[in-house]
Amino acid sequence: MKNIRLKITFIVLLTTTLGISQETKQGVVISGEPLAEALVKQWILDYSKNTSSNIAFKAKAKDSDLAVEFLNSETSKSNEDLKHFSIAKVAILPVAKSNAPIVLELKKKGLDENKLKALYFDDFLESTGKDDFSKIPHQVYTRLGETGVPAIFAQAFGYETSSIKGNGIGGNDLHVINAMKADETAVSFNALNLLYDVQTRQAVTGFTVLPVDLNGNGKVSDDELFYQDLDAILGKLQSLNPKDIKNIPIGELQIVVNIKESNQETLNFLNWILVNGQASLSKYGFLQADTKTLKEERLYVNQLVANLK
Missing domain, CATH: 3.40.190.10 (Periplasmic binding protein-like II)
Structure with missing residues (x-):
């Protein structure tokens, strides 16, 4: 039997909402399929306990920052700006x-x-x-x-x-x-x-x-x-x-980030998932990701955050 990867993809884009005062308010909107919805909502809940970030799950949002999708390997590699992070297995x-x-x-x-x-x-x-x-x-x-x-x-x-x-x-x-x-x-x-x-x-x-x-x-x-x-x-x-x-x-549950357009708030949430997200996986029926891969991914995200400073 062939070894195939399932990619549940979070496509990360940069969005800003301009208020009347012209101040920029950043937030992260997540859309996607029901398979990972409960898990993602748990992540948002846990992450929000210690931050003031504005993160919301809107299943059918058209212009989301994070889109939870199923993509085959050919589709997911079509954009060179997208970086894949494996965070669970299905x-x-x-x-x-x-x-x-x-x-x-x-x-x-x-x-x-x-x-x-x-x-x-x-x-x-x-x-x-x-x-x-x-x-x-x-x-x-x-x-x-x-x-x-x-x-x-x-x-x-x-x-x-x-x-x-x-x-x-x-x-x-x-x-x-x-x-x-x-x-x-x-x-x-x-x-x-x-x-x-x-x-x-x-x-x-x-x-x-x-x-x-x-x-x-x-x-x-x-x-x-x-x-x-x-x-x-x-x-x-x-x-x-x-x-x-x-x-x-x-299969693999993956977060895919547009590394050229991602903002600090999005990367902070991504980093939190890589560090803390494993704790919720078994509760929602997912398998743990590879430990070595997670470590490498954390280092990569930390570098992305450093590049924004």
């Missing part, structure tokens, strides 16, 4: 309605790489002629679009989003979960923090995460059945070397 897991016939088949047996491909991708069936699930009623759901969770999931197994089977749902990744609620045969995949209730730490009511062959040996062993709660999954994945994680795409 796991993407297969899921089905709890009463779906396919859950009875897979809750113990699980999914190895070939079964994952057979379940989710048309191209696998066309190339192999093998369909392990033809006799089991099921309906695959995915989000429409060529970026974000569906793109990362498809690319991880060597496919394009156009190869994913089933019903394409418009909107964001939460809309896929909502669409599945009315279909007792529904199967999909989604980000870990959307599949589990971050308050109860249990799977979202009515849904079951399907176990996978985590070590790639062709079967699901008892020690790979660790989906009982959110903390068990985070603990298991966090304990492993990323190279040893098979069949669970792990």
Whole structure:
């Protein structure tokens, strides 16, 4: 399985609001997708306890300073002025309605790489002629679009989003979960923090995460059945070397900064996230970022701040 990065991107721009007195009041407006909204709001709340900065999350703001978006690697590298900072990781897991016939088949047996491909991708069936699930009623759901969770999931197994089977749902990744609620045969995949209730730490009511062959040996062993709660999954994945994680795409949550247009207030908030933001990740279902990478990123941001003085 290919190693693919998920980029949830904060695009940083410089904005100023001129008052009648011509004084400049700076602030940071953050817009973006629901996947990271709760985490970002927690960061804003914690950061604001010790500062007087004006930071707000406005999901649909058009001229935001920080835009939380899903971008594929080609799109995110199109602007040389954008600097990427990796601050968390996101796991993407297969899921089905709890009463779906396919859950009875897979809750113990699980999914190895070939079964994952057979379940989710048309191209696998066309190339192999093998369909392990033809006799089991099921309906695959995915989000429409060529970026974000569906793109990362498809690319991880060597496919394009156009190869994913089933019903394409418009909107964001939460809309896929909502669409599945009315279909007792529904199967999909989604980000870990959307599949589990971050308050109860249990799977979202009515849904079951399907176990996978985590070590790639062709079967699901008892020690790979660790989906009982959110903390068990985070603990298991966090304990492993990323190279040893098979069949669970792990993406990166990234902040992307326009280094030519960023202001001090924006950089101060970014620096706070790099230093303190890790403390909130597990609470909201995200994996910790690489420690060495974080250290290097902090040094880089400190230099950006110094250049503004």
